[in-house]
Amino acid sequence: MRRFADLSPSPRTILTPGPVEVDPRVLRAMSHSILGQFDPEFTSLMNETMQMLRETFVTANVWAYPVDGTSRSGIEAVLVSLISPGDRVLVPIYGRFGHLLHEIADRCGAEVATIEKEWGYVFDPEEVIAAIDDFRPAFVVMVHGETSTGRAQPLADIGRACRERGVLLIVDAVATIGGVPVETDGWMLDAVVGGTQKCLSIPAGMAPITYNAAAERKALARKRIEKGLLGAAAEPGDVLRPIRSNYLDLSQLQDYWSPLRLNHHTEMTSMLYALREGLRLVLEEGLEARFVRHRLHERALMAGLEAMGMRLYGDPSCKLTVVTCVLIPDGVDGESVRSMLLEAFGIEIASSFGPLRGRIWRIGTMGYSCNRKNVLHLLGAFEATLVRHGVTLPAGEAVQAALTVYESGEQP
Amino acid sequence: MRRFADLSPSPRTILTPGPVEVDPRVLRAMSHSILGQFDPEFTSLMNETMQMLRETFVTANVWAYPVDGTSRSGIEAVLVSLISPGDRVLVPIYGRFGHLLHEIADRCGAEVATIEKEWGYVFDPEEVIAAIDDFRPAFVVMVHGETSTGRAQPLADIGRACRERGVLLIVDAVATIGGVPVETDGWMLDAVVGGTQKCLSIPAGMAPITYNAAAERKALARKRIEKGLLGAAAEPGDVLRPIRSNYLDLSQLQDYWSPLRLNHHTEMTSMLYALREGLRLVLEEGLEARFVRHRLHERALMAGLEAMGMRLYGDPSCKLTVVTCVLIPDGVDGESVRSMLLEAFGIEIASSFGPLRGRIWRIGTMGYSCNRKNVLHLLGAFEATLVRHGVTLPAGEAVQAALTVYESGEQP
Incomplete structure (x- = not known):
């Protein structure tokens, strides 16, 4: 007698703001057998996925890869790796997920200032720029598409203003990537976090991110080699404000995604198959x-x-x-x-x-x-x-x- | 012309310490269509998975659920949620993954003491107990099965000694769960982290954990309601040493896995299907x-x-x-x-x-x-x-x- 029944989910028409239905090609991709994480066949699939992510994010950035977790793991990875405790961060909020960015930045130890817009509206870029000139933050962190209110924030003017002032702009594009334009380089976004289970129509489980050289420098300045990875004689490097997370440390993750393939986590094989197939579908459609x-x-x-x-x-x-x-x-x-x-x-x-x-x-x-x-x-x-x-x-x-x-x- | 080929991984005989081959029943489970995260059919699958995890961890704990990330996300979730900055933590190390526990505890801001054993050996429990009596930590964190050296640390005597002294014992059983005995309650382990891609033979992507009421109290004392989840009038609770991570915050994750179903991340649908099927296979075999x-x-x-x-x-x-x-x-x-x-x-x-x-x-x-x-x-x-x-x-x-x-x- 089986105490737990065979899996047999009912067919659903899913019209929520995520998770949404998944293309059968993506579902089938997950049923392929496993490859080892350092098998050359698998690392080749990882590299192809990076290239497809660059095209999806419309960027020439070196770094475009998934963080192994749901969307907010990508947001937290970017924030905890770039923002040091005490850094000044401006979070313009126009819905629930703006509050989440505030929450995460706060837990990173940032000195956070917020400006809020009544739900149902977005900011005039000039309002954000005025707040930047007033607060003089090191980072602006904001949502591109707010699923809680169904609004989209124009980002090009804010991006240009940030670049002119040497402020890094980090964008939550979880709800927009693959469904509405996200111009990483064109809008001068320094780091962008996407989601899989929304317009990319891949099951929840990975958070595609991209970031440029300026963002990378912030993470590398805080990099520390993991204890136990080097020989017994080596000592971990001491840095002033090391990244507080190991799992979400971009300076380590990018070594894993680079030709170094420095061991970190064990890549999610089946989810990587799904992400690759989902991105293939996006680029085939155009x-x-x-x-x-x-x-x-x-x-x-x-x-x-x-x-x-x-x-x-x-x-x-x-x-x-x-x-x-x-x-x-x-x-x-x-x-x-x-x-x-x-x-x-x-x-x-x-x-x-x-x-x-x-x-x-x-x-x-x-x-x-x-x-x-x-x-x-x-x-x-x-x-x-x-x-x-x-x-x-x-x-x-x-x-x-x-x-x-x-x-x-x-x-x- | 397709620039990226159809997925077609070569068949492999995988005899590494993980990731390993996956039962075709688990691969097929992932190809089922998606259910919404709050669909009653899906929450029922979540509850069944919790029950199967309790049986696999051999525990009567209320809390047994997966963290949505690879194994080390589960380790970091437990450490960052239970250990406050400044807490004294003893990490006995006998291989690479002991060093990883040190690394993560250190990034949590703990005051860490380590004792080290030559690689290829494990500790006599008395050595660990003597170190506990010497350092008087709030937590002992250690590896059950060290894949880097192929050694297994007996834990029952250490568990009893910790319980007698009011010290919490957190165990990395990533490599052992489902392959060799892990007696959560019998050995008096306060929190245990398992892995999917090893003896459970599920693709990497989730980290099953369990913890008891004493561990839960540590997390709840640091709980803070997420900004934006309550009405506009509500203020997040102020606590002395709030949990530094949002994504890996067990006090939030357990609300998501409880009947409250308080929104946090979007559960990894397909990976949950895989975990449920993999656990079914474990319990069917016995x-x-x-x-x-x-x-x-x-x-x-x-x-x-x-x-x-x-x-x-x-x-x-x-x-x-x-x-x-x-x-x-x-x-x-x-x-x-x-x-x-x-x-x-x-x-x-x-x-x-x-x-x-x-x-x-x-x-x-x-x-x-x-x-x-x-x-x-x-x-x-x-x-x-x-x-x-x-x-x-x-x-x-x-x-x-x-x-x-x-x-x-x-x-x-």
């Missing part, structure tokens, strides 16, 4: 075509929701393409709607955090989940579920409005 | 039967190596069942032997670290890789490769000696 696809399905979804009489949350001028936030109508129990969507229709959408809890639903249209079948299925199911919850709405209009968008095609 | 299997193949391997005239490294009285270290004969280039084994025979064995570099080969017989076919294939290939490297040895004896062991079966 970044620009992928961005066009995400905009098309966003337009169809919004047209359907509006035809249904739903009101969208947040400033439309800075809407994040891949997350659409819907105000929960008065008197409707948002969690009951989510449960019915999941149980009756097999569709998952997201609730929300902090001040928005119970006020909005969040619908993600990311990566492999971002397709016509899913959008049309959701609109029909959402309408039926709202009717079951006592909402009066024009029956059948939502799907028709979306079909009209699809017939018109993406505007150039 | 822990005791699994340990017997590992001892049987160790005996066959050692009999073969000795019949070939090879000399084994280290004190035989404390040999780690699942790692066999072989002295490289004088005048033989160890790396050339390893390359030929990989290229001609598709077999991977390991080199070594620090003072043992170039002196020994390390052969792992772990988990799914630990089987008769692999041991016999290795012995034949190793003999042929050594002959090609100019070693004189009694041809054909090694495989015969191993077959004799297999015919006699495992002694009870």
